[in-house]
Amino acid sequence: MSNNMFLRGGLNTAADDGGGSSRDWELRPCGIVVQMRDTSSDTIQAGPLIKVKVSYGGSIHEVSITAFSTFGDLKKSLALGTGLQPQQQRLLYRGKEKHNRVYLHDAGVRNKSKVVLIEDPSSHQKRLVDSRRDEAIAMACRAVADVNEEVDKIAEKVFAVEAAVKSGRRLKDSAIAEPTELLMCQLLKLDSIKADGEAKSQRRILVRRVQKYVETLDMLKIQNETSNSQRTVVTTSWETFDAGLRGSTSAPLQQRGRVLSQTSTSSTVADWEWFN
Template sequence: MSSRGGGGFRWEMRPGGMLVQMRSADPEAASSPHVRVRVTCGSSRYEVSVPAQATFGELKKLLATETGLQPAEQRLLHRGKERGNSEFLDACGVKDRSKLVLTEDPSSLERRYIAMRRNAKIQSTRRAIFTMSIEVNKLADQVAAIEKSISDGNKVPEIQITTLIELLMRQAVKLDSIPTEGDTSLQKNVQAKKIQNCVETLDVLKITNSRLQIVVVTSKWESF
């Protein structure tokens, strides 16, 4: 796809969707040789082979696989000047073994920093919920033990039930103070539901337990 713009220039759409100035239909241009450019990015060094008549935008796509930076996150400088995506390498004087400097776009750095902080916060929340889930599971095991004892007709001291309810409520308060987002909200809700079920079970067991009679086991001894 091509079109003619102001100033007599012709433009073409590259496969990647980039609009660049159309090259002349010169057979020698069509067989443009490759050049190896040396790109410095911080303490890292890259050497990339690219057609001499490629654009800086196309070079960025090649560098994306090397650096992990998306083309929109890259800024390419040649001879101390930032080059636009539609500029051609050879037109800007890029030759074999030319040196370029790659930096990350400041706005991209800021987004990356925000994403890192958010991920760190999520990981911290996951650890907090996981640690709490261990404690909740221990309390749930105690609830199950009391439930079995009462179902077998054995009365348990009421203080055991009330203490267990208090411990579960403390966990509920701690859980409620943990800020969550994303999938951690679901994990938090799972633990909150487990605590609620345990408390409701203990409330029912408390009533059942109060109706049980303490069984006193005695032994009769015969004299011989």
């Protein structure tokens, strides 16, 4: 009787196998004491194959697995077909949740038995959050891509302005101001995009590219104005007169007085031509 009580309570002893190692033992429901199996191993235990029908949502997944496998092993087999990682799964058999270390045959799972799979509520909530975040990132990436297409078109105008200024052509101020304003509008669009992850990285790269174009146009504007001022030269030609008409404004009047006196005293003096 003491042996029966001892067996019902389970057996966890270390027996020396002669090699110095120890083994753990466990009591099965049938009353047999067997060596405890290592459930930390990824290898599914050997034994007769059974087909387990797993209901998940509105679909049925049929899994072939050994009867000596655990529910944790069953979760690993379901990961590929359901898209749920083992830690995201909860398995119910006969209305009760079964833990990873429980063996299928110990729980009474037989060939063509039905197991219900549900997703862990916390995992489901996290998956919804991740899905929404991924969707937001995808939308932000599309918005950044649209702005990038507009920047490519404006870049062609920037290159045309740069080629014209370097060739020595005089451009109107509007030819440089127009692409600058367009680029500033694209910067405002990028600033309004709420981005995370990959979209944030793409937006940062595009912002730097637009700023570089704006700086290039500012330099071209200065070069265009400088070259124009150097080509504009104002020259003034002064006419000079001989002595008597050059100097102060009173000199012609004095000269005019002497001429008048000469014409009044001598009739042989030639007439003078006056210049205002």
